[in-house]
Structures are given as C-alpha cells and as structure tokens.
Amino acid sequence: MPETTFRIRWPDGVEEDCYSPSTVIRDHLNAGESYRIDAFLAISRTALDLAARRVEAKFGFRCTSADAQAAKIAATVTRYQPEETVTCLSIR
Template identity: 55%
Template structure:
C-alpha cells in the first residue's frame, strides 16, 4: 500500500509533516491550497479514516499510525478553534 506524507502550515506559522498510509489524502485536499481550520479538520478526518480502513481491508487491522496522526491534527486544530479566519495551508505531498 503506498504511503505518503503531506506537509502543512498551521495558522501560527508552524510547519508539520503528516503521515497517511494511503494516497487518498490527495482526493480530499490539494497542495498549494489553504483551508479554514474546521474544513481542514473534516478533510483530514475523512481521508485518514478511509486510509485506515483500507489498511484494515488489506491486513485485517486498522492503521494506528493514521489514527495517531488524526489525533495530533485534532489536538493542534483545537488551538485555533476560536480564530474565525484561521487557515491551514497544504504545502506539499511526498510519496
């Protein structure tokens, strides 16, 4: 199963490399785009849950790395929930 990393810049300027066990993330966000934090969070939830389920279908168990990444994204996103115009930029995808 092809895995990938996607690099994002949070509203505070911090850059983070994120993990996905599947290329499905590309179907839910695009490099060079920025998304309101809530939208980015929903896109991440959808894509990483699909990725985890693809691992389950192939290997018989969910991908804990995808779910851990989602938890880190959810934790970080909470910091910006009160900022109405906060956006997350997707900088790149690396396979």
C-alpha cells in the first residue's frame, strides 16, 4: 500500500507534511487547491478514515498513524476560524 504525504499550508502560513498510508487521499484533496477549515477537516477525516480501513482490510488492523494524523488535524483546526482556508500544496 503506497504511503502518501500531503503538504498543507495553514491560514497563518505554517506549512506541514501530513501522512496517509494510502493514495486514497488523492481522491479527496487536490494539490494547489484551498479549502475552508471546516471543509478541510471533514475531507481529511473522511480520507484518512478510508485509508485506515484499507490498511485494516489488507493487514487486519487499522493504521494508527492515519488515525493520529486525523486527530492532529482536528486539534490544529481549533486555532482557526471556519471561514479561513488551508491550502494543499502538494501530494506525493
């Protein structure tokens, strides 16, 4: 299962590399696109949950790194207003 890193820029300009154990993230985020904070949270939760479930289907256990990444994103978005935007810089 190919691991994927997606680089994002938070509204305050901080850039962060995020982890997905699957390329499924490519079905939900587009490099160069900006997302409202609330939409980004929903999209990333959905994509990372699907990625964790793909790992579970293949190996018999969820990917705790995907769950941890989703939790980190959920914690970070609380610093911003829902109308602010996150930009997906790249997916590799």
